[in-house]
């Protein structure tokens with residue numbers, strides 16, 4: 568079998584783990600796997616390395632977005648190997664790449680014992696891609712998920728100008744009853760704005776605890 572990322576042939580000796588069916592077969596080679604860098608532990612909300620509460624999150628906590636995110640975890644740093652992976656994954660529409668991190672993402676999500684809610688992808692991008700990448704990773708990882716959010720731009724078209732003016736923010740709820748504990752799932756944490764907009768909407772509507780898991784901390 569060949570590595571999904573570099574294409575090199577992988578050692579085919581079955582390990583004892585394979586024999587006991589403990590793991591699914593590896594999709595990428597050891598070299599590629601080792602080129603990714605786990606995000607260090609740090610900020611209790613966004614996982615940035617260093618302080619227990621980072622500067623950015625401290626600032627968020629002084630705004631109307633205070634306490635909308637209870638905690639979060641980013642799995643990997645955005646190092647050159649991850650940039651390359653992400654580029655391929657996002658733009659080459661290679662669904663098979665979804666498998667590479669699916670299991671790890673699934674483990675972190677299951678630990679939260681909350682209902683997984685993907686952050687919807689940009690509608691414009693959806694036209695270019697053939698699948699919603701976060702959904703796809705969750706499916707590969709065997710995680711049940713629930714769509715609760717819709718991007719406002721998707722519903723703008725159906726609204727009158729007046730209704731449109733009243734629609735503030737990036738997301739709207741789709742009307743599905745809300746679970747009490749939610750884990751938002753996104754591919755990348757950059758400024759945290761998207762996740763906080765989603766979390767605030769859900770908390771204002773009655774969700775009690777909101778955490779998140781993101782694949783990458785940019």
Ligand SMILES: [Zn+2]
Nearest residue numbers: 570573596599
């Ligand atoms: Zn490789």
Ligand SMILES: [Zn+2]
Nearest residue numbers: 610613621624
């Ligand atoms: Zn932080």
